[in-house]
Amino acid sequence: MTDPLKTGATIGILGGGQLGRMLSVAASRLGFKTCIFEPGSDCPASHVANYHFKADYNDTDALTKFANACDVITFEFENIPTEALDVIEALAPIHPNRDALATSQDRFLEKNFLTRIGLQTAPYAAVDNAEMLEQAIDQIGTPAILKTRRLGYDGKGQSRLMSPDDAPQALSDMAGQQAVLEGFIDFSVEVSVIGTRSADGAISCFDPGENVHRDGILHTTTVPAKLTPSQRTDAVLLTANILNALDYVGTMGVELFVTSHGLIVNEIAPRVHNSGHWTQAGCAVDQFEQHIRAIAGWPLGDGSRHSNVVMENLIGNDVNRLPDIAKTNTAIHLYGKADAKPGRKMGHINTVTGPAS
Amino acid sequence: MTDPLKTGATIGILGGGQLGRMLSVAASRLGFKTCIFEPGSDCPASHVANYHFKADYNDTDALTKFANACDVITFEFENIPTEALDVIEALAPIHPNRDALATSQDRFLEKNFLTRIGLQTAPYAAVDNAEMLEQAIDQIGTPAILKTRRLGYDGKGQSRLMSPDDAPQALSDMAGQQAVLEGFIDFSVEVSVIGTRSADGAISCFDPGENVHRDGILHTTTVPAKLTPSQRTDAVLLTANILNALDYVGTMGVELFVTSHGLIVNEIAPRVHNSGHWTQAGCAVDQFEQHIRAIAGWPLGDGSRHSNVVMENLIGNDVNRLPDIAKTNTAIHLYGKADAKPGRKMGHINTVTGPAS
The missing domain is CATH 3.30.1490.20 (ATP-grasp fold, A domain)
Known part of the structure; x- marks a missing residue:
């Protein structure tokens, strides 16, 4: 295992959306600089990062300069072109690893993998x-x-x-x-577990959150989820199982259906996850910082939860509710996107609903 | 009163230290862009801001460009040269106002002011x-x-x-x-109140925190402070009194000595304050966001506290303890400063010690 990354080192992030933005802020809390690679200009992550390489994923020259400027590289989305990874990987370490990325990029390979390690899927x-x-x-x-x-x-x-x-x-x-x-799965509730695995194999999972979708997009995540103690334990253990099987370094989101036949894995995301945004308000160390700690070779933070939280996404014109939301006891996170298009994730809010229960 | 600043607007911050850094992150949470004015290169705030004007405070040309790039301007330290304010003020609104700045820049004028509004000083x-x-x-x-x-x-x-x-x-x-x-004041304890006043005169104060200094520098702030209910009320009311008397817009730190003769004002700081860093872990809306909300013409957030917190500064070589600190259930905030000089504030940590009591 390599030495932990020192304060002042630079973390590269492929993708400049809201996940990159919040990863960047988390990295800054640990004293790291950040470097965003994203073709779009004025992207959410660039507002809070040290550097922004504005170039396409097939721009070998830009990818080379980017990778040379970074001590370690990660990503905020799973659909990174393989050719881009080929260029970068020769120059700087990438976490999570490419096997994890390849597995979760393809729903069929992902389900094959989950079946192989003994988990239930649809x-x-x-x-x-x-x-x-x-x-x-x-x-x-x-x-x-x-x-x-x-x-x-x-x-x-x-x-x-x-x-x-x-x-x-x-x-x-x-x-x-x-x-x-x-x-189709006949499930009572959908939950997700946000888990992180460090470079030395330690694993820390946050409490499962309960997800409600609207129009196919995550609407709210509530912690604690309505789970029995044994369901909660199962959810965390199977997440650890996935992380280990992929020799994963970083934070992952695992979506689960709760059914009368046990927990069924809906999908895995090899990155920080929308359903983990509640950790910003409920835990000392949130999912973004856990990811940065993992890829930087730091010890993972304590993932325990001090508060109950409801996270709600602000989609499209939901941001018009902001003047009213701003008056309530709620933490606001806006992503700095210019236009509130329908279905576009503009921000989210976290409401602490009480001490952890 | 002017309209609230819209998402995407740019907030200018004079000073690029850790307070500017955390103000910048808070502004980004509300969707604002930030622009730092700071003579030093590679300053903590520049790492997380959109723009950095690296120029001296007597550089009229740079100040002009900076002010023209900003929708509203604030500052992270009180000792801004008057000449710089003269240039900026003609081009963009500055909050808090210059009277507040002039009063708190000078200990003698500050004590005269406090005496005039009926408060006790040494x-x-x-x-x-x-x-x-x-x-x-x-x-x-x-x-x-x-x-x-x-x-x-x-x-x-x-x-x-x-x-x-x-x-x-x-x-x-x-x-x-x-x-x-x-x-000299014979006091039992030093507390500080972090209060914010909005453009329309609303006031929100956080619970007083109890400060312990070491070598003349703030070491820890603990909430709740050891105060009687009436002392707590007095502390908040006198802070509101100060904010109103200065027609203040933004967040202020008020340091108080608790004595057998009542509360004595030690000093006021016309900015976010080190003794308010605990709000990052204890409240939905922290002191940095309250400041940004105030200067942006937004409604203030609910300043109520969901958790008890101990904040500890990491001074100089304290950062060498980080590997151990990182293993505990503690939120780490490093400022991205390269050298850990003696007495230099390198970061702070917030530990949630339980639900609000």
Whole structure:
């Protein structure tokens, strides 16, 4: 294991959105400088970072300069082009590792991995064409949901099949991309666990949060989640299992369905996660700082929670409620995005609802 | 009253130290951009700000460009040259106002102001020369402390007189600067109140914190302070009194001595204050955000406290304890300063010690 990164070192972040912004602020709390790589100008993370490389992910020259300016590199989104990673990896360490990235970039590989390490997922089958979709429907039944294997988020790249008759439309919605058919899960609640693994293999998980979605986008996360003590323990242990199996360094979000047959893994995200934003208000060390600590070779923070919290996303015109929200006892986090487009995550708020229970 | 500043507006901060750094992060949470004016390169605030004007306070051209780039301007230290304010004030609003700044820049004027509004201070007298010092000692007695009227902080520019015999040395320590002699106060505890006043005159104060100094520098602040309910109320009311009398907009730190004769005002600082750093861990809205809200014309946040906190400064080589501190359930704030010189504030830590009591 390498020495811990010293104060004043520079952490590179691929991606300049709100997750990069909050990672950057967390890095600054530990005395690190940050360097953002992001094609867009005036991106949220650049407002709070030391440096911003504004270039495309196929710009080898810019990637080289970026990597040379950084002591360690991480990312805020999982769909980083492999070619960009090839350039960077030769010049600076990247955490989490590329295997973890490759696994979670592809819903089919991800479910294969989860099955291999003994975890439950929704029934699933790869779908490349109409024939495979027909077979998958025979195997899984309907209702089911067809999802692109790659690049989907917040409900994008998904199509529901209420009956086999919906197959042609669903396949058409995939626009020729490889897909995976997933059976519907009858769950009582969705929770997620935010876990972090350090370079020396220590693991710290935050308490599971309970998620409510609206229009396919996370609306609120509430801690504590409505779980039995054994469900809570199971959720944390299976997250640790995933982190270890991937030899993961950094913070990961694991979404779980709570069912009468146990916990089913919905998906994993190899990065800090929207459903972990509550940790900013509920814990001494939040998910962003845990990630920075891990990739910097620092000891992980104590992930224990001092307060109960409700996190609510501000989507699109939700920001118009700000004058009223600002009067309440609520922590506001805005991302510095100029236009409040529908479905766009503009910020979030954290409300402490009481001491940890 | 002007309209509240919109997300995306730019807030200018004079001074690039740790207070500017934490103000900058707080501004970013509300979606604002920040612009630092600071002669030093690689200053703590520049690491987390959008823009850094690196220029001297007598550089009229740079000050003009800075002010034109900002929608509103504030400062992180009280000793801003008047000439710089003259240039800026014509171009952008400055909060807090210059009267507040002028009053708190000069210990003698500050004590005159406090006396005028009916508050208690230590016995004091202006000292310009040996004759005035002799008269002041006759009036106040010894032990006493001679302080420069301007530019002192963290115990600098101060000299103790244990007896009248110390007068020549004390006067020599002032190096020709105007000074003020202050009588010693027999106090049980020092507390400070961090209060904020908005543009429309609303006031919100945080619970008083109890301060312990070491070598003349703040060592710890603990909330709640050991105060009776009526002392707590008095402390908050007198802070509100000061804020109103100065027609103040922004956050102020008020240091108080608790004595058997009531609360005595030690000094006021027209800015966010080291003894208010605990609010980062104990409240939904911290002192930095309250300041930004006030100068941006936003409603103040709810200043209520959800947790008890101990804040400890990391001075000089205290940062060598970081590997151990990082393992505890403690929020770390490092300022990104390169060298850990003796007496230099390198960072602070906040430990939540339990639910608010």
